[in-house]
Amino acid sequence: MELNHIKDPSVLKTMSIAELQSLAASIRAFLIESISHTGGHLSSNLGVVELTMALHKVFDSPTDALIFDVGHQGYVHKILTGRADRFSTLRQTDGLSGFLKRNESVHDVFEAGHASTSLAAGAGMLHAKDITRNDGEIVMIIGDGALASGMALEALNYMGHDRRRAPIIILNDNEMSIGQNIGYLSKLLTKIRLKRSYRTLRKAAKKLIPGAFKGFGAKVERRLKTFISGHSTFEDLGYQYYGPIDGHKFSHLLKAFRVAKEENRPCIVHVKTVKGKGYAPSELDMTGKFHGVKPFDIVTGETTTSEPHERTMSRAVADYLTRLAHRRNDIMVITPAMVAGSELDEFVRAHPKRLIDVGIAEQTAATMAAGMALSGVRPFLSIYSTFLQRAYDQVLHDIARHQADVIIGIDRAGIVGADGDTHQGIYDIPMLSHVPNLTIAHPKNVAELYGMLNYAFTAHHGPYVVRYARGAMVDVEDDGYDTTPIPPSWESLSDGTEATLITFGACVTAFQEAIQAHHLPIRLINARYIKPLDASMLADVDTDKPIFTLEESTVRGGLGEAILAHLVEHDKRPACFRMLGFREAFVPHGARDDMMKRYGLDVNSVLAKVRDTLAS
Ligand SMILES: Cc1ncc(C[n+]2csc(CCOP(=O)(O)OP(=O)(O)O)c2C)c(N)n1
Incomplete structure (x- = not known):
């Protein structure tokens, strides 16, 4: 089927499983080809091809609201809602947005770009139904990375208590955030997946060895059960839990979504997907290289633009920190899920115990930095300008008020380009400039950056903010490292x-x-x-x-x-x-x-x- 001919998701309604599979293959090939030219969010989209198609087959968008968390994985949804012909303009000036946009389609019911908003948005839509009497379903699609964020957990907690309403949460579990996932929730999800394997194992063992789970066997089984008790966490929070479902098998997905649609209380469908499915370099990627890509060569997987070989400000900061951490053992780096984006991979390799990735948890990252600083450690909080918006109170209340010796590195300050309005780094100055005790710097080049960092780490007391923009800066190599400290002055x-x-x-x-x-x-x-x-x-x-x-x-x-x-x-x-x-x-x-x-x-x-x- 020509993807350009798809005008809306109704084409899926009469399709057989074989036809769905064939369309899924076409969509995957199209995504790889198209994104190799434009760049964009590759892996997350390859992982949700069947999931998105099954959702659109079972639910009736836009009557049923499909809320995609972040929206970076919304490309398949865009194709199914009549936008395939615009993919050559993806993320370019006046082109198709890389996220969902209400002015692009009636099927884009809620916009995002920042993670973990889908559950709260869905909770709002559920309440609105009381007044509007709209009887559509509210379906929230959230990744395992985004689910671990405070905002998502707050809404999860909130919606679970109200058994009169029936939110449908689709948990897209690919065991990855941008890179590898962290935190207890990801362990819990592993336990749940293990439980499934355990069930299959138990069935097989019973068939082969009658009485396998009697006596000593029963003891072992009890132990295993206690260990593998993750599913009850969602049930304890008030949700009917289904899963884990194989996210690449249409028969399983369709069955699970139909059951969820009939459910009249809060439910979670736990779908297991493979990030990057169908493109080997992307499937094998554990660092997040293929999460968001620049134009690339499909055969080698290598970027085809020259940019990555140039030295960015993020890279210059990371290099500085890597060297500093060799000299000083009181330096720690904290990042909320942006190791790859802020080019901290080299730092992690050199100082694996000195970088803390807290996941999508900007507030936690900021307050942790304050706690660390008050305990005698010198934290560098590396954070994108746009995501720092989440942590305003923590900067003011915990870092600035305590005069904590935290250095905040604001990455992606200024216009960010392809990500667009949700990610522009143009709000942090007004957000921070009135906060007492803060010093805010913005270097013109790498040499100035190093002079500022030298000042911040050696002479400054209290919180210090240094902003730097996205993009290539090729002016100074590492020999600028010992630049004279630059104290506040123009x-x-x-x-x-x-x-x-x-x-x-x-x-x-x-x-x-x-x-x-x-x-x-x-x-x-x-x-x-x-x-x-x-x-x-x-x-x-x-x-x-x-x-x-x-x-x-x-x-x-x-x-x-x-x-x-x-x-x-x-x-x-x-x-x-x-x-x-x-x-x-x-x-x-x-x-x-x-x-x-x-x-x-x-x-x-x-x-x-x-x-x-x-x-x-
Ligand atoms: C508040 C916020 N912090 C960080 C990001 C950057 N970010 C975009 S997608 C992503 C990973 C999301 O992981 P997951 O929810 O598991 O989705 P996946 O891409 O694996 O499908 C991150 C950290 C963001 N968009 N918003």
Whole structure:
């Protein structure tokens, strides 16, 4: 069947198992081929081909709401809901989103990007049914990684208590988060899977050796049973439990989903899938390399873009930490499930006991860092800007209030590109800049990053935040490691007298080059510390001439507002003050450069604005 011809999931309704299997094979081949060109979330989607098809066969979307947690595994759902023809534009500017989007399809009932929201969203939809009288089912599809997060566990606890409502939770258990899963819940799921094997074993043993489980055998069996008692945990929480089901066998999936549909109390269907199913490099991947991929060669599995060979800021941070941990034994790194994303694999190899991956648990990661710091260890909390949003209270209440010596490395600060609106790193400055005791830095390059880290680890007391962007930074190799510490201060990089431009990050160098090349009469200030402001440099800024601030962040609550407030408070009212950055908008997915241009924040657009102001 031509996948482009699928307009909606009704095509599945009359299909036989053989036809479903054949379509599943086509979908898998299509995913591998298409993602090899565009990049995207490969493994998670390959794992849920049969699962998603079976859901769409048994349930009637959108009357029945299918809520996909995160949404990164929603590609099969997209194909079945008429979007196969747009896959060549996946995650590109103005193209198909890599997550579910309500404006793409009526079948996308709830959007995400951050993990573990599906159960709470479903709980809300269940309550809404009391008023709307909508009688559709509410089906939540969540991975074993996401289920272990606090948000998911809270909603699991909440929904289990109400036996009048009938949420259907589909647990997609592939024993993996991005990389290997961690925590007790993953052990519990293993126990449950073992129980199934045990049942099969017991049946076989009874057939072969009558009386196998009498006397001493019975004792062994009792022991085994106590060990393998995982399933009752879900039952104890109030759910009818079905599983584990083979997630690649249509007959099993269809049967289980039909039973769940008839159930009139909370139920969980535990589906066992293989992450990356059908593509060997992806099936064998234990580190998360194929979870989210760049364009790749299908035969070798190797990336076809040059980017990975370049040195990223994440990599520079990881290299620094790896070397530092050789010198100092009080350094620990904490990450909430992002070892691969933040390129910490090398650190783990070098210092396996010094990295703690807490799973998708940003709040726990932040408070753990505080606890560690107050116990004499120097933790580096490595966290994406977007996911730090989950841990605002923990940063404020546990880290900052205690003046804990935690260094927070904010990865993916700024525009992130293909992941889009749910992942943009443009909210952490407003979120953190008003928090007492925090110092916030953002280097323009690797050398500056190392100078800041040297300062943070050797001279700074209290919490220290260092932000760095996604993408390649090729300026300095490891020899920058011993760079002189850079304490809070700004640097003035050109001495033009007609206007001042204050900014930070990688764009500083681009502006410096453009100002020099075009002999522009602009004073350029590198505000490498967003907090504290450099009061002595601000005292020296010419407020009779236009001042521009530029940040790859939201303007409200950002650096520009802080500078303006400071100047006004110090009786230096600027004649003309323009704050450039993102206004009230969620910035969609697409190439970073495209987005910067679209919002008028690229070097050329900014300099054009400065020129216009000077000319007027
Ligand atoms: C709050 C939050 N933290 C981290 C992530 C990054 N992330 C995306 S998918 C994923 C793993 C999810 O694992 P699982 O739920 O088991 O789904 P799978 O991909 O294995 O199917 C992680 C950590 C995220 N999206 N949201």
